[in-house]
Amino acid sequence: xxxxxxxxxxxxxxxxxxxxxxxxxxxxxxxxxxxxxxxxxxxxxxxxxxxxxxxxxxxxxxxxxxxxxxxxxxxxxxxxxxxxxxxxxxxxxxxxxxxxxxxxxxxxxxxxxxxxxxxxxxxxxxxxxxxxxxxxxxxxxxxxxxxxxxxxxxxxxxxxxxxxxxxxxxxxxxxxxxxxxxxxxxxxxxxxxxxxxxxxxxxxxxxxxxxxxxxxxxxxxxxxxxxxxxxxxxxxxxxxxxxxxxxxxxxxxxxxxxxxxxxxxxxxxxxxxxxxxxxxxxxxxxxxxxxxxxxxxxxxxxxxxxxxxxxxxxxxxxxxxxxxxxxxxxx
Amino acid sequence: xxxxxxxxxxxxxxxxxxxxxxxxxxxxxxxxxxxxxxxxxxxxxxxxxxxxxxxxxxxxxxxxxxxxxxxxxxxxxxxxxxxxxxxxxxxxxxxxxxxxxxxxxxxxxxxxxxxxxxxxxxxxxxxxxxxxxxxxxxxxxxxxxxxxxxxxxxxxxxxxxxxxxxxxxxxxxxxxxxxxxxxxxxxxxxxxxxxxxxxxxxxxxxxxxxxxxxxxxxxxxxxxxxxxxxxxxxxxxxxxxxxxxxxxxxxxxxxxxxxxxxxxxxxxxxxxxxxxxxxxxxxxxxxxxxxxxxxxxxxxxxxxxxxxxxxxxxxxxxxxxxxxxxxxxxx
DNA sequence: CTTGGCAGTCGATAGCATCGACTGCCAAGC
DNA sequence: GCTTGGCAGTCGATGCTATCGACTGCCAAG
Numbered sequence: 001x002x003x004x005x006x007x008x009x010x011x012x013x014x015x016x017x018x019x020x021x022x023x024x025x026x027x028x029x030x031x032x033x034x035x036x037x038x039x040x041x042x043x044x045x046x047x048x049x050x051x052x053x054x055x056x057x058x059x060x061x062x063x064x065x066x067x068x069x070x071x072x073x074x075x076x077x078x079x080x081x082x083x084x085x086x087x088x089x090x091x092x093x094x095x096x097x098x099x100x101x102x103x104x105x106x107x108x109x110x111x112x113x114x115x116x117x118x119x120x121x122x123x124x125x126x127x128x129x130x131x132x133x134x135x136x137x138x139x140x141x142x143x144x145x146x147x148x149x150x151x152x153x154x155x156x157x158x159x160x161x162x163x164x165x166x167x168x169x170x171x172x173x174x175x176x177x178x179x180x181x182x183x184x185x186x187x188x189x190x191x192x193x194x195x196x197x198x199x200x201x202x203x204x205x206x207x208x209x210x211x212x213x214x215x216x217x218x219x220x221x222x223x224x225x226x227x228x229x230x231x232x233x234x235x236x237x238x239x240x241x242x243x244x245x246x247x248x249x250x251x252x253x254x255x256x257x258x259x260x261x262x263x264x265x266x267x268x269x270x271x272x273x274x275x276x277x278x279x280x281x282x283x284x285x286x287x288x289x290x291x292x293x294x295x296x297x298x299x300x301x302x303x304x305x306x307x308x309x310x311x312x313x314x315x316x317x318x319x320x321x322x323x324x325x326x327x328x329x330x331x
Numbered sequence: 332x333x334x335x336x337x338x339x340x341x342x343x344x345x346x347x348x349x350x351x352x353x354x355x356x357x358x359x360x361x362x363x364x365x366x367x368x369x370x371x372x373x374x375x376x377x378x379x380x381x382x383x384x385x386x387x388x389x390x391x392x393x394x395x396x397x398x399x400x401x402x403x404x405x406x407x408x409x410x411x412x413x414x415x416x417x418x419x420x421x422x423x424x425x426x427x428x429x430x431x432x433x434x435x436x437x438x439x440x441x442x443x444x445x446x447x448x449x450x451x452x453x454x455x456x457x458x459x460x461x462x463x464x465x466x467x468x469x470x471x472x473x474x475x476x477x478x479x480x481x482x483x484x485x486x487x488x489x490x491x492x493x494x495x496x497x498x499x500x501x502x503x504x505x506x507x508x509x510x511x512x513x514x515x516x517x518x519x520x521x522x523x524x525x526x527x528x529x530x531x532x533x534x535x536x537x538x539x540x541x542x543x544x545x546x547x548x549x550x551x552x553x554x555x556x557x558x559x560x561x562x563x564x565x566x567x568x569x570x571x572x573x574x575x576x577x578x579x580x581x582x583x584x585x586x587x588x589x590x591x592x593x594x595x596x597x598x599x600x601x602x603x604x605x606x607x608x609x610x611x612x613x614x615x616x617x618x619x620x621x622x623x624x625x626x627x628x629x630x631x632x633x634x635x636x637x638x639x640x641x642x643x644x645x646x647x648x649x650x651x652x653x654x655x656x657x658x659x660x661x662x
Numbered sequence: 663c664t665t666g667g668c669a670g671t672c673g674a675t676a677g678c679a680t681c682g683a684c685t686g687c688c689a690a691g692c
Numbered sequence: 693g694c695t696t697g698g699c700a701g702t703c704g705a706t707g708c709t710a711t712c713g714a715c716t717g718c719c720a721a722g
Contacts (some may be wrong), residue, residue, distance in 0.1 A: 158491040230577035246561035
C-alpha cells in the first residue's frame with residue numbers, strides 16, 4: 001500500500017493530468033495543495049511510484065503520466081462518489097419527468113442526456129427481459145402469407161417479428177395460432193423456454209414453430225443506444241485512435257458484451273486495458289445497472305478517455321441509472 | 332455549356348482528384364486518356380474553367396480542385412449510373428434474402444450494408460406510413476394505472492406508446508377502450524386524423540384521448556438509422572470538421588429533414604453547400620427513395636466527402652433502395 | 663490556336679540552433 | 693537518515709532558413 005505522501009503525490013498527478021492532458025512534472029506537484037515537500041523529494045517519490053507501476057514517463061525529461069494502475073488506485077481510494085451539481089441534477093429530473101413515447105426513443109434520449117451531462121460518449125442498454133413476463137401475444141395478418149407477431153411484456157417492452165410462409169394459410173388458422181400462442185406464452189418470459197404444446201392442427205403448429213424460432217433468435221434485449229460519439233474526437237488527438245473507437249462502438253454486440261462483462265465482474269469502472277477490448281484500450285468505462293422492481297435489467301454507462309473526470313462520470317451514471325430504473329419501474 | 336475539350340479536362344481533374352485527394356496539375360491532365368493536347372493548352376483551358384467556377388486553386392502554384400459546380404457538372408453530364416460489381420451485388424442479394432426480425436433491426440442493418448458497400452456513412456429513414464393503414468390496435472394493461480397501446484400497420488410497422496393515468500381504471504374500461512379504439516382506427520392511417528367518436532363512457536373517452544395524443548406526437552416515422560460514421564475520420568483530415576459532422580449526424584431531425592428536403596427538390600445528389608446544412612458543407616449526399624406498393628415511403632442515402640466516388644454511390648443507393656422496397660412490399 | 667520554354671510562386675521538407683520543461687544525481691543541511 | 697537546492701544532461705517543441713518540387717502564367721515561335 002502507498003504511504004500518505006505517495007498517495008498525495010499520485011492524487012496530484014492524476015488530478016492535474018486529467019485537467020491538462022499534459023505530463024505532470026515534479027514542480028507542479030510541489031505546488032499542489034496537500035503536498036508540502038520540495039520538488040526534489042517529489043522526484044524521488046515519483047521514481048518509486050514509477051517503479052511500482054503507478055506512473056509512467058512518455059520519455060526521459062518529460063513529466064509523469066498515470067498508468068491504468070495509477071488510475072485504478074485513484075478511483076478506488078482517492079475519490080468518493082460526488083453529487084451532480086444542481087443545474088445538471090435538475091436537467092436529469094426534468095428529462096425523466098417529461099419523457100414519454102416509445103421505450104426505444106426514451107433510451108436513445110437517455111444516452112444523449114448522459115452524454116450531455118458528462119461530455120463523453122454514453123451507452124444505454126435496453127432492459128433485459130429476464131424477469132418480465134409476457135402480457136399479451138397477438139398475431140396480425142398482413143397478407144395471406146405474412147403476419148406480424150407482437151408481444152407485449154410486463155415491463156412495457158414491445159417486441160415484434162415478421163413471419164412469412166409459402167402456402168396460403170386461412171385467416172381462421174392464423175387467428176387460431178394467435179390464440180394458441182397467447183395461451184401458451186402469456187405469463188412466461190422471453191425468449192421462450194420450450195415450444196408451445198402442439199395444437200393438433202398442422203398449419204397452426206407450423207405458425208407457432210416459426211414464431212418460436214423468431215422469438216428465440218436475436219432478441220431485442222441486445223439493443224444498445226450509444227450517444228455522443230462526436231465527443232471522442234475531442235478526447236483523442238490521433239485520428240486513427242478515434243476511427244477504431246468509433247468503428248468498435250458501431251458493433252452493437254461488442255458494446256453489449258463489454259458492458260455486461262464489466263458488471264458480471266462486479267465492477268463499476270473499467271480502466272483502459274482492464275476491459276480487454278483492444279481498440280478501446282485508451283478508454284475507460286463507467287457503468288451502473290438500473291433496476292426495475294428490484295431486478296437489474298439494464299445498464300447505463302459512460303465511455304471516455306482514461307483521463308476522464310471519474311467523480312463526475314460516477315455521479316452522472318448513478319443518478320441516471322437510478323432515475324431510469326424508477327421511471328421504468330412505476331408501471 | 333462546355334465544349335468537348337473542357338469537358339474532357341474537367342472529367343480528368345475530377346477523376347484524379349477523387350482518387351488522390353491532391354490538387355491536379357496540368358501535367359497530370361495531359362497524361363489522362365482522352366486528352367491529347369499539351370499541358371500548356373490545358374493550363375489555358377483550366378484558367379477558363381476556373382473563371383467560370385468549375386475549378387478552384389487552393390493557392391497560386393498549386394493544381395486545381397473541383398468546386399461544387401464542377402462536381403455538379405461531373406455528376407450530371409459525365410457519369411452514368413453504373414452497375415455494382417458482382418461481389419457487392421451478391422452481398423446485397425444475400426443480405427435481403429437472409430434478413431429477418433423486427434423492421435428496426437433490418438433498417439439498421441441496411442444502413443450498415445450500404446456503408447460497407449460504399450465505405451461512406453449511410454442513412455436509412457424508416458418507412459413513412461402515409462399510405463399504410465392500421466391493421467390492429469391493442470391496449471395492453473400493465474398495472475391499474477398504466478397500459479401500452481400497440482398499433483400494427485399494413486406495412487408491418489409496429490408502433491407502441493405508453494399510457495399513464497392518475498385514477499384507477501377498471502380492466503373492463505381499459506378493455507372497452509381498446510375495442511373502441513380498434514373500431515375507430517383500423518383502416519385509417521397514422522397519425523390519426525381526428526378524434527375517435529365519443530363512446531359515452533367517460534373513462535373510455537379519456538383513455539382514447541390520451542392514445543390519440545400519444546399517436547399524434549412524434550411518430551416513429553422520423554426514425555433514422557445512420558451507419559458507418561467511423562468512415563468520416565478517413566474522409567477528412569481536420570478533426571474539427573469530423574467533430575462537427577458527427578455532431579450534426581447525431582441530431583436525427585436534421586438528418587431527416589435534410590434527406591427529405593433533397594428529395595422534395597427532386598434531386599438524387601446534393602453536393603457540398605447545395606443542401607444548405609452548414610456543418611456538412613464538405614459533404615455530398617446521394618439519396619434514393621424506396622417504394623412500397625408504388626408509393627415512396629422512405630429513403631436510403633450515402634454521405635461522403637464531396638470528392639466521393641459518385642458512380643459507385645449512385646449504384647449502391649439504387650440497388651439497395653430497390654431491394655429494400657421490394658423486401659418491404661411483398662407482404 | 664497550339665506548344666515548348668522559362669521565370670516566378672508557394673507549400674512541403676529537412677537541417678539546425680534554441681528554448682524550456684523535465685529528470686537523476688549529489689553534496690550540503692536539518 | 694531524510695530532505696533539499698543546485699546542476700548537468702536529455703529530449704521534445706518551436707522557429708528559422710535553405711532547398712526542393714510541383715505548379716502556374718506568360719510569351720514568342722511554329
